[in-house]
Amino acid sequence: MPLSLRIFVITFACLLTLITIRMLVKQKIPAKYSLIWLTISIIILLVGAVPNFVTSISKILGFEVMSNMIIGIILVLMVFITMALTVMIANQKKKTTLLIQELSILQKKVEDLEKK
Amino acid sequence: MEKKKILLIIPAYNEEENILNTYQSIINYNKKNKTNYDCIVINDGSTDHTSQICHENHIPVIDLVHNLGIGGAVQTGYKYAYENHYEIAVQLDGDGQHDVNYVQKIIEPILSNESDMVIGSRFIEQIDTFQSTRARRVGIRMISNLIKLVTGKRIMDTTSGFRAVNKEIISLFQESYPLEYPEPLTTTELLKRKYKVKEVSVEMNEREGGVSSIRRWKSIYYMVNVILSLMIIGLRRYPKCR
Numbered sequence: 001m002p003l004s005l006r007i008f009v010i011t012f013a014c015l016l017t018l019i020t021i022r023m024l025v026k027q028k029i030p031a032k033y034s035l036i037w038l039t040i041s042i043i044i045l046l047v048g049a050v051p052n053f054v055t056s057i058s059k060i061l062g063f064e065v066m067s068n069m070i071i072g073i074i075l076v077l078m079v080f081i082t083m084a085l086t087v088m089i090a091n092q093k094k095k096t097t098l099l100i101q102e103l104s105i106l107q108k109k110v111e112d113l114e115k116k
Numbered sequence: 117m118e119k120k121k122i123l124l125i126i127p128a129y130n131e132e133e134n135i136l137n138t139y140q141s142i143i144n145y146n147k148k149n150k151t152n153y154d155c156i157v158i159n160d161g162s163t164d165h166t167s168q169i170c171h172e173n174h175i176p177v178i179d180l181v182h183n184l185g186i187g188g189a190v191q192t193g194y195k196y197a198y199e200n201h202y203e204i205a206v207q208l209d210g211d212g213q214h215d216v217n218y219v220q221k222i223i224e225p226i227l228s229n230e231s232d233m234v235i236g237s238r239f240i241e242q243i244d245t246f247q248s249t250r251a252r253r254v255g256i257r258m259i260s261n262l263i264k265l266v267t268g269k270r271i272m273d274t275t276s277g278f279r280a281v282n283k284e285i286i287s288l289f290q291e292s293y294p295l296e297y298p299e300p301l302t303t304t305e306l307l308k309r310k311y312k313v314k315e316v317s318v319e320m321n322e323r324e325g326g327v328s329s330i331r332r333w334k335s336i337y338y339m340v341n342v343i344l345s346l347m348i349i350g351l352r353r354y355p356k357c358r
Binding site: 093096097100101102103104105107108 | 177178179180181182184188191192195196199295
């Protein structure tokens with residue numbers, strides 16, 4: 001792995017970590033959701049820090065080039081993250097629907113009471 | 117026979133032109149036939165004067181604080197019916213498509229405990245008699261066949277939004293109701309749960325409208341979604357209720 005690429009990978013990992021921590025500090029995401037991103041940045045950091053280790057793993061698993069394994073892992077990970085997000089959005093939609101309905105019914109009740 | 121509490125649920129989205137007429141037709145009908153139909157307009161976040169017109173004319177209305185789409189709006193009506201102990205709920209579109217004069221015919225099988233849900237259908241014998249585009253007839257026939265495959269029962273007008281349900285179904289619907297494509301999906305679900313669903317023929321005032329290419333894609337999207345959802349319902353195992 002050329003040095004320039006390693007520097008890029010490590011910088012990227014650090015940046016990802018920093019962004020995640022920043023979001024945590026600013027309370028944009030709860031700790032629960034940050035875990036996946038912190039784990040990912042650690043993995044990327046490992047790739048940049050000890051490429052030989054990662055290369056040997058990819059050889060053992062039968063990948064011709066190390067980068068193929070990385071891209072493969074990221075792809076699988078992304079698919080699952082997106083699926084989890086779809087489920088989350090569906091749940092959010094259920095909740096907002098219920099909220100809108102109950103709030104609107106309540107508003108009607110209050111209006112009726114005010115008229116009396 | 118004592119009178120049952122009956123609620124007409126009227127979902128309305130931007131219906132400022134029709135909503136007052138619909139309401140007045142119900143009031144007139146009640147006067148003429150000494151019936152006691154209550155009604156509730158569910159204003160689904162209209163951007164026109166629907167809400168204003170309802171309030172000015174003392175039409176009972178629930179203003180949804182945000183647009184939910186037809187499924188969410190109608191379910192609000194069922195929740196309202198449930199909370200206020202209505203024994204029969206009838207869905208009636210606010211756009212003038214559905215005629216209040218047919219309500220009696222639709223609730224008749226429920227009053228006699230013959231059915232749990234009754235669908236007011238534009239056609240109950242032959243789809244071919246239905247005046248519509250060929251594509252639409254083919255689509256409706258496909259959904260109808262799929263429902264037959266999944267439940268063993270034949271429903272002709274699968275997309276009719278003119279329907280009446282009894283108390284048990286009100287309680288079921290207020291609990292869970294599909295947000296999208298509610299008509300064919302709920303019908304199928306009820307049939308799978310062994311509830312009795314009946315169709316009675318009604319006439320509807322069809323809305324005018326051409327088929328643009330955008331709508332064509334939309335209806336293909338609609339078909340794919342409905343077919344998928346119906347097949348999923350087919351896979352589900354429901355607890356026996358009957």
